[in-house]
Amino acid sequence: MNIRLQNIESDFKGFSDLIAVCERIKSCGPDDKLVVIFPQWFDANMCAVLGAILHLSSKKEEQISFEWINPEAKKIMQKNSFLFFLGFDTSIMLDLNGTTIEYKQFSQGDYRSFSEYVERNFRGHGLPEMSEALLKEFRKSIFEIFENAVTHSETEYIFACGQYFPYKKRLDFSIADLGIGFYRNVTSKTKLDLSPVQAIEWAMGEEKTTKSGPIPGGLGLKLIREFVTLNRGKMQIASDSGFWELSEGSVKTNTFSSKFPGTVVNIEINTADSRSYCLEEEIEAEDIF
Numbered sequence: 001m002n003i004r005l006q007n008i009e010s011d012f013k014g015f016s017d018l019i020a021v022c023e024r025i026k027s028c029g030p031d032d033k034l035v036v037i038f039p040q041w042f043d044a045n046m047c048a049v050l051g052a053i054l055h056l057s058s059k060k061e062e063q064i065s066f067e068w069i070n071p072e073a074k075k076i077m078q079k080n081s082f083l084f085f086l087g088f089d090t091s092i093m094l095d096l097n098g099t100t101i102e103y104k105q106f107s108q109g110d111y112r113s114f115s116e117y118v119e120r121n122f123r124g125h126g127l128p129e130m131s132e133a134l135l136k137e138f139r140k141s142i143f144e145i146f147e148n149a150v151t152h153s154e155t156e157y158i159f160a161c162g163q164y165f166p167y168k169k170r171l172d173f174s175i176a177d178l179g180i181g182f183y184r185n186v187t188s189k190t191k192l193d194l195s196p197v198q199a200i201e202w203a204m205g206e207e208k209t210t211k212s213g214p215i216p217g218g219l220g221l222k223l224i225r226e227f228v229t230l231n232r233g234k235m236q237i238a239s240d241s242g243f244w245e246l247s248e249g250s251v252k253t254n255t256f257s258s259k260f261p262g263t264v265v266n267i268e269i270n271t272a273d274s275r276s277y278c279l280e281e282e283i284e285a286e287d288i289f
Helices: 012-027 044-056 071-079 082-086 111-121 132-152 181-190 196-203 222-231 280-288
Strands: 002-004 034-038 064-068 100-107 157-165 170-177 234-247 250-270
Touching: 002 012, 012 044, 012 234, 012 250, 044 071, 044 082, 044 100, 044 157, 044 170, 044 250, 064 071, 071 082, 071 100, 082 100, 100 111, 111 132, 111 157, 132 157, 132 170, 132 222, 132 250, 181 196, 181 234, 181 250, 196 234, 196 250, 222 234, 222 250
Parallel strands: 002 034, 034 064
Antiparallel strands: 100 157, 157 170, 170 250, 234 250
16 A cells, blocks of 8 residues: 655644644555655654554555655655664765754653653754753653653553754754543543543643642643743644644634544644743742842
8 A cells, every 4th residue: 555645844734734644544454555745845743643653553664665756855764863763774974064864763661761851852953042940941841742652641652753943943842642632531521521622621721630649740831831922932732633733822622533543742842042041949040130
């Protein structure tokens, strides 16, 4: 079976097209061979989503092959280790421009590895200037997304990838899991009658959590949401058939015709932002003097 991808960008259509790929893969027979034909353009951070989908497939490596319309797209996936990690290419191309955030797959217990991955990759890459305290909290918030996927979604693996687009003035980072998703998690814990979109909206509300036990656990997105709003970037969540996007301070939602079997969180930072950022308490501390 040939699956010809359309241009994949970090937007509703891009997620929709990858969900359609997931549906087609699920319809394949156990002995069918799958050829994925990559388009002219593929946002490299979306490798996290595609990696999760391919992991979900029961097919072995020899049953899946890739073809390329644009050799530049292949080069990016050699640079970010996506092809190497999946066993489709034994060579890793050096990223001399420093624009990739490598594709990685983490198991539930890989807290230290993910923490080191975030610390290594969230410095430079065109990030706006942040105080050390804010940068620490920003990384901590990204780590909490990972922790949330482990705690809430009951997933086995977490998939991550990112890309700095210097000409488009943005840095995108995606985290995907194959867990139960916002809809099942929120509705089962709260007993509320919600749609998949409403479940995401509920979870994104102030101080909302479904984590049980004595330690409170939110989604780790509050600080990121505040920063992205000030930065005029974007944050997107795709889970089940629900799509939620914060862009330039306003929220848009939509519904996919099929379901993504898990959750994706995508963070897009506007790297054209020349302002400097710090935590509110740092400003308050300065005002004392």
